[in-house]
Amino acid sequence: MADESVKHPGLIVPVGHVEPVPRRVRGFIGGRVVFDTRRALYVWEWPPYPQFSIPVEDIAGELTDDGHVDRLGPGPARRHSLRLGDEVREGAAWLWGDGAPEALRGTARFRWNALHAWFEEDEQVFVHPRSPYSRVDALRSSSSVRVELDGVVLADAPHCVKLFETGLPTRYYLDRTHVDFTRLRHSDTVTRCPYKGTTSDYWSFDGEVLTHEDIAWAYDFPTPAVANIAGMVAFYSERVDVRVDGTLLPRPAQQSGTSGSRSSG
Structure with a gap:
């Protein structure tokens, strides 16, 4: 019998790949909307699965620069904290800078656990976005x-x-x-x-x-x-x-x- 333990498709999406998300994406903290967008982007920081990157214009809270640059997979990004009413989440998001893919400029990648809940359309999503290239x-x-x-x-x-x-x-x-x-x-x-x-x-x-x-x-x-x-x-x-x-x-x-x-x- 062929060895089926190693016969599985590999991951084909390169780090730095960006694609539009065809779904409404929402994020919440304590029941309050952090963002509600139909313009999110998938961005691959590592091959297994993407993260969402959210247009800054669609973010309800205030992002403040933490003065720190991190090197994420697709390129450099400045770390920001999020203020939403009286709620503050330190280091909640990154805004992409020079050296990151052009499509990501003006968008923010949120730390998944900085928010209480994420939704694709009306279904809650856990851990990370589902990859459109995975079955x-x-x-x-x-x-x-x-x-x-x-x-x-x-x-x-x-x-x-x-x-x-x-x-x-x-x-x-x-x-x-x-x-x-x-x-x-x-x-x-x-x-x-x-x-x-x-x-x-x-x-x-x-x-x-x-x-x-x-x-x-x-x-x-x-x-x-x-x-x-x-x-x-x-x-x-x-x-x-x-x-x-x-x-x-x-x-x-x-x-x-x-x-x-x-x-x-």
Whole structure:
């Protein structure tokens, strides 16, 4: 069988790429509108996903220069604080300067967690914008999946749901009846993903020698686009041994971040 652990599309968007956003984008602090625009731009500061850059004219609050220049992926930008009524957010945004793409001039890139909520149209978005160049598909599969760690079998499933996400290894979601929860310890970790939603559970494994934290997760109520994974369990193939149809897959390189920043899948 071909090694499907490394057969996934790569990321093709270069740093500094800018595109118009065809959606209404809004940001809020404490229920107050920071911006409401139909002229936002996507800007890629790193290949996996973009950020929004907002025209200054569409920002309701006051931006004040912090006197500090940061070098972001596309070029230099001056850091600004935001005042909205009596609310002040230090270092909330960057205004692009000389050396950044021309299309970004006169726009501000906000730190995501400087705002309480972001919306595309009328749907809230978490963690970061969804990339228009990424796909996430959850397909039912008759492939068997066996998961082991430190010689212990953690799951053995006759079928699965394969989740294919641009730039990430294939993930294998398994029915809970095929997971040995007597070997796993429930974790309080919660992460968010703009493509899949908010995790409902994480699990760790305490081996005889080593403890392996947060090696598996589940989305009980995923986004409609990946409804097939609801209630199922997936394991980090970077951290466990996965056999698909009897073939041991090499462990992929560790992905940066958490499932909220695309690594769980």
